[in-house]
Amino acid sequence: MALYITDACINCGACLAECPNHAIYEPAQSWNFAEGTALAEVETETGESLDAQTLQEPLSDFIYYIVPYKCTECQGFEEEPQCQAVCPVECCLPDANFIESKAELLTKKEWLHAV
Numbered sequence: 001m002a003l004y005i006t007d008a009c010i011n012c013g014a015c016l017a018e019c020p021n022h023a024i025y026e027p028a029q030s031w032n033f034a035e036g037t038a039l040a041e042v043e044t045e046t047g048e049s050l051d052a053q054t055l056q057e058p059l060s061d062f063i064y065y066i067v068p069y070k071c072t073e074c075q076g077f078e079e080e081p082q083c084q085a086v087c088p089v090e091c092c093l094p095d096a097n098f099i100e101s102k103a104e105l106l107t108k109k110e111w112l113h114a115v
């Protein structure tokens, strides 16, 4: 299960450097698959190949956000989600729209980092 950031975020930025997958972005900042990963290309839902450097639309213009496709709950790196551990207002929560098992999260981590 990926995490998401609720509207309670105070934009302190404490979580940003903690993410091993670079899944966290500042408000209104474009994201991409390549940043913080070993990905060069990504297959889209329609089966097309996407350059991992391609900039994607921000998921929030107002608060920090987590890209669910890059979040592994820190599996493979840490015992617990690091953004959740450092957030001063406890606004990093499990995203019910992205439910994944531990095995799936580890597979995702391997996909992101090619290890």
Ligand code: SF4
Pocket (backbone or CB within 6 Å): 002, 003, 018, 019, 020, 021, 022, 023, 024, 066, 070, 071, 072, 073, 074, 075, 081, 082, 083, 084
């Ligand atoms: Fe990044 Fe871990 Fe937070 Fe997911 S749970 S956004 S991988 S720090």
Ligand code: SF4
Pocket (backbone or CB within 6 Å): 005, 008, 009, 010, 011, 012, 013, 014, 015, 016, 064, 086, 087, 088, 089, 090, 091, 092
């Ligand atoms: Fe927002 Fe919490 Fe991250 Fe600070 S640590 S930017 S409050 S999610």
